Amino acid sequence: MPQYWLMKSEPDDCSIDDALAAPGATVPWTGVRGWQARNYMAKQMQVDDGVLFYHSSCPQPGIVGIARVASGTRPDPTQFDPESPYYDPASKPEHPRWLLLDVQALRKTRLLGLPEMRATPELADMVVLRRGNRLSITPVDPVHWHFIVDRMLA
DNA sequence: GCCAACGTTGGC
DNA sequence: GCCAACGTTGGC
Numbered sequence: 001m002p003q004y005w006l007m008k009s010e011p012d013d014c015s016i017d018d019a020l021a022a023p024g025a026t027v028p029w030t031g032v033r034g035w036q037a038r039n040y041m042a043k044q045m046q047v048d049d050g051v052l053f054y055h056s057s058c059p060q061p062g063i064v065g066i067a068r069v070a071s072g073t074r075p076d077p078t079q080f081d082p083e084s085p086y087y088d089p090a091s092k093p094e095h096p097r098w099l100l101l102d103v104q105a106l107r108k109t110r111l112l113g114l115p116e117m118r119a120t121p122e123l124a125d126m127v128v129l130r131r132g133n134r135l136s137i138t139p140v141d142p143v144h145w146h147f148i149v150d151r152m153l154a
Numbered sequence: 155g156c157c158a159a160c161g162t163t164g165g166c
Numbered sequence: 167g168c169c170a171a172c173g174t175t176g177g178c
Contacts, residue, residue: 008176034161034174057176114177132159134175
């Protein structure tokens with residue numbers, strides 16, 4: 001059974017348009033620096049899982065596209081790059097601490113903005129809407145996934 | 155730029 | 167293994 005996820009990206013860094021314009025519409029999901037999100041990637045996420053592409057830290061936060069998990073995990077090279085904002089001097093190449101996986105954008109949708117998500121009773125229980133939620137990757141209940149996909153593609 | 159609410163760390 | 171303090175996320 002596929003699982004479903006919501007992945008936050010800052011559009012200044014990688015927007016849905018950037019992802020769609022990448023070769024194969026596929027981007028390495030760099031910069032995850034939290035253990036919970038890291039462990040979702042390492043232990044639960046599988047190729048072909050569904051992904052809601054979410055823009056955060058921007059004027060109009062919300063879901064902007066549909067994507068899929070396109071690879072297993074490998075070490076995130078930005079952790080070893082002193083020039084990168086994601087550099088982690090404590091992580092050694094022989095024991096990489098942070099992982100990434102590839103995400104393939106499938107299509108852009110209309111904006112399902114955060115205010116609309118909050119105003120939609122069917123979505124009230126989404127993990128990402130929990131107060132103060134800070135995880136960059138959150139699991140999405142299949143019921144929520146189907147509701148959103150149906151609504152966005154209708 | 156502010157700041158609430160959090161996830162993570164580290165002392166014990 | 168608890169939990170207070172810290173640093174960060176992310177919406178506004």
